[in-house]
Amino acid sequence: MAPRKRGCLRIVLLLVLALLLLAAVLIGWGWQAQKAFSGQVLQPRAESVIIEPGDSFSRVLAKLRAAGIDNGRDQQWQLLARQLDAAGKLKVGEYDLTQPLTVSELLLRMRNGKVVQHRLTIVEGWNIRQLRAALARATPLEQTTTELDDAALMAALGFEGQHPEGRFLPETYVYQRGDSDLDVLRRAHKAMAQALEQAWQGRAEGLPLDSPYELLTLASIIEKETGLAAERPQIAGVFVRRLKLGMRLQTDPTVIYGLGSAYDGNIRKVDLTTDTPYNTYTRSGLTPSPIAMPGRAALEAAAHPAEGDALYFVAIGDGSGGHVFSATYAQHQVAVAGYLQRLRQARQSNALPQ
Secondary structure, eight states: OOOHHHHHHHHHHHHHHHHHHHOOOHHHHHHHHHHHTTTOOOOOOSEEEEEEETOHHHHHHHHHHHHHHOOOOHHHHHHHHHHTTTTTTSEEEEEEEOOOOOOHHHHHHHHOOOOOOOEEEOOOOOOOHHHHHHHOOOOBBBOOOOOHHHHHHHTTTTTOOOOOOTOOOOSOOOOOOOOBHHHHHHHHHHHHHHHHHHHHHOOTTTOOOSSSSHHHHHHHHHEEEEEGGGGHHHHHHHHHHHHHOOOOOOHHHHHHHHHGGGGGOOOOHHHHHSOOOTTTTOSSSSOOSSSSSSOHHHHHHHHSOOOOOOEEEEOOOOSSSEEEESSSSHHHHHHHHHHHHHHHHHHHHSOOOO
16 A cells, blocks of 8 residues: 555544544543433422322423423423433423422322322321311412312212211321312221221120111211320220110210310310210210210220210319219219319419419
8 A cells, every 4th residue: 555545544544543532532432421411419498399180291391490490401401301211201290499409309109109298197086077177278288179078079979968077087188289178188097997896896795786887977976075095995994884774974075075166175064964966974875976086096986985884974073084983973972073173273273383
């Protein structure tokens, strides 16, 4: 080969090698830049971002920019989304931006649908009015039942004609943006149905109860009478023995429930003697429906009441929430006298100048 041709070939090869080296440098630099971008910590101004149905990746990115996320160029986001297999796979929902997150961590959360989880707790002993008030306050829960009365609410849940009291299990329920109050209630209703069935199937022999609904009703009364969790079985035992003997339950919470909105925080003698379907001082047996939402422990106590001979109980009156249990009315009178004495002493103590 002529020297001139060999020289030209050498120059071409050197140029090719230089271009390949430059390309390798650029690729390496791009890879390093992309890697650095994926690990950048976000510093948004908003607390969350919401992906809605139909949002494209460009629309999601625009929302992130509006939330104060200015990391990287749009092309870097799009490339990283493809690298993480997130392109076209971002899940609808609300995503938390308050925790320290890198760019890649946020995209992975969106790809995997790790949306913000909100919580609603149904408290043991709540009645249906308190439950509905809590639902109405819950955000961002969609409100679909505020205009429905209790009967229409149960019909919307698929249980037309069912009394709502006691039908929703006290627990903490997790929901996400887009869920409705009916969604939460359906889960709580199903949870109570399962818990009640379990308690009924495992109940002790010889209970004076004819149906799971009666067990639910008794559990609700136990729930409202219990100040100390450990006393639930004892209180259940008192009520079960009274039912077996045909004695009236004579429990104040049922009277209060019967008063409804007329109850002002004080229960008077006239309230105990005024007949309502829920007044267990004037009527025998269980109330026509539960009076509250009993928890699992109250259901268990109703299904397995403690053995013993106590037929009466009264608050100790020392602030502990406990009770004095008595087998005879004479013993009960002594216990009541002790309660009243402690109550007077407490009032006198509070009346003393400090």
